[in-house]
Amino acid sequence: MAIIINVDVMLAKRKMSVTELAERVGITMANISILKNGKAKAIRIDTLDKICRALNCQPGDILEFDPDIAAVEALDETEK
Secondary structure, three states, rough: OOOOEEEHHHHHHHOOOOHHHHHOOOOOHHHHHHHHHHOOOOOOHHHHHHHHHHHHHHHHHEEEHHHHHHHHHHHHHHHH
């Protein structure tokens, strides 16, 4: 996936633990870990809103598009 989730970067910048973020956002530590490890397939807008509020950041601080990955994925799709 060409979308990179930088929750771990923002947690480090804010010196916040996964446990604290999970409590502030109201989701499980397992779900934060899924986001943090880039394994998530989707994120609800209201969850993104809560994460941004808890980390005092913008959605763009958490979500990043990598055009290089997108190009590789596009090539992979044409080979199928």
